[in-house]
Amino acid sequence: MLRSMTGFGRGEAEDSRAKIYIEIKSLNHKYFDMINRLPPGFLVYEDKIKARAQKDISRGRISLSLDYEDLSRKGTDALIDTKTARRYAKLLGNLKKTAGLSGNVTLQQIVSMPGIMTYIPQKADIKHLWPLIKKALARAIRQLLVSKQQEGRMLKAHLFGISKKIETSLNAIKRYSAEFKKTYKDKLASNIKNITGQTKIYNREKLEEEAAIFIRNYDISEETCRIDAHIKALKKAAHNHRGVGKHLDFIAQEISREANTIGAKAGNFKISKETIEIKGLVEKIREQTQNVE
Numbered sequence: 001m002l003r004s005m006t007g008f009g010r011g012e013a014e015d016s017r018a019k020i021y022i023e024i025k026s027l028n029h030k031y032f033d034m035i036n037r038l039p040p041g042f043l044v045y046e047d048k049i050k051a052r053a054q055k056d057i058s059r060g061r062i063s064l065s066l067d068y069e070d071l072s073r074k075g076t077d078a079l080i081d082t083k084t085a086r087r088y089a090k091l092l093g094n095l096k097k098t099a100g101l102s103g104n105v106t107l108q109q110i111v112s113m114p115g116i117m118t119y120i121p122q123k124a125d126i127k128h129l130w131p132l133i134k135k136a137l138a139r140a141i142r143q144l145l146v147s148k149q150q151e152g153r154m155l156k157a158h159l160f161g162i163s164k165k166i167e168t169s170l171n172a173i174k175r176y177s178a179e180f181k182k183t184y185k186d187k188l189a190s191n192i193k194n195i196t197g198q199t200k201i202y203n204r205e206k207l208e209e210e211a212a213i214f215i216r217n218y219d220i221s222e223e224t225c226r227i228d229a230h231i232k233a234l235k236k237a238a239h240n241h242r243g244v245g246k247h248l249d250f251i252a253q254e255i256s257r258e259a260n261t262i263g264a265k266a267g268n269f270k271i272s273k274e275t276i277e278i279k280g281l282v283e284k285i286r287e288q289t290q291n292v293e
Helices: 042-054 082-099 107-111 130-196 204-217 221-237 244-265 269-289
Strands: 007-014 018-027 032-037 060-070 076-080 117-121
Touching: 007 130, 018 130, 032 042, 042 060, 042 130, 060 130, 082 107, 130 221, 130 244, 130 269, 221 244, 244 269
Parallel strands: 032 060
Antiparallel strands: 007 018, 018 060, 076 117
16 A cells, blocks of 8 residues: 555553653655654663664654653652751750750751752663563554555545546557558658659659658657556556655656657657646656655
């Protein structure tokens, strides 16, 4: 199935320790290019994430973001400096005596003093999170591919519509070419009679030879046959999904090259007109192939 280069996907995965959220989007690009936005400490997984994405995506500018939620509830560690607390208690007691104040030094007063309690957040253990990341990534990529295929179906229908128009012009060229070959010899004989003033052509073999040379030089049957083959190849390629964009662009170039040859050989206004039409349609195909993976 033909796939577009644009799409979006989201995936989640969780266990008792953590929850992983991954969003991935793809835009048009000539090659595979991936930009990852990862939390601190997760850069160790960047190469693995890229390698996993490349298994299913051949080209495009890929943007991925990963969010992490720690479910282990480790929270923070609190440290109490008892030595400093005793010093504060002694100093506050001396201060009360000196100031002539009554009452005892309270725990709340000591704890509120700077340096007594220190909170140290525990670092998340991310060393064993790859299976979870891999699962979330697979789900995000699966959703991304679905959206790329949906748009790919529309691209395929459009490409087939353009191909149908090319076939119509090509059939017209074949018809005009056959008519041209059929009438050329009669026109040549008529021109000879008009120029010589004779009503009868005595060297019929020479006439046949001249007509054969002209028809051979202007024969476009090989070119029309190759365009037929290229259109069939284009339709066949559109049923694939991986790396088909470059293939379709190459086929379009070949159709254009054959059309140019027909235009150079034609010597017929009707054929030239249809050739121009084909070249315009080929450009539309090439525009669409820029959106195909």
